[in-house]
Amino acid sequence: GLVRAMQRADNAGPHTIAASRQKAFTSASARNNTQAMMEAAQNPAAANLVHIPGFLLLGGGVPVRAGNDVI
Numbered sequence: 001g002l003v004r005a006m007q008r009a010d011n012a013g014p015h016t017i018a019a020s021r022q023k024a025f026t027s028a029s030a031r032n033n034t035q036a037m038m039e040a041a042q043n044p045a046a047a048n049l050v051h052i053p054g055f056l057l058l059g060g061g062v063p064v065r066a067g068n069d070v071i
Contacts, residue, residue: 006021026057
C-alpha cells in the first residue's frame, strides 16, 4: 500500500496527485473500481460510502490484481 511512483501530465492541476492517491486507496481497500462505487453510492443503502475517510468516489480508480488477489 505504499506509493512507489507517480507521474502527472504537464498541464494537469496539482489536485490530481491527491485525487489519484485517494482513488487508489479506495479501489484497493474496497477491491472494486471507483466508478462502480460512485454509481452504487446513488443507492441510499450505499450513500454513506462518501463519508469514509480517505475514500474518493470518482471514476478512474481500478484495483490491481494478480489472479483473484488485489495486490
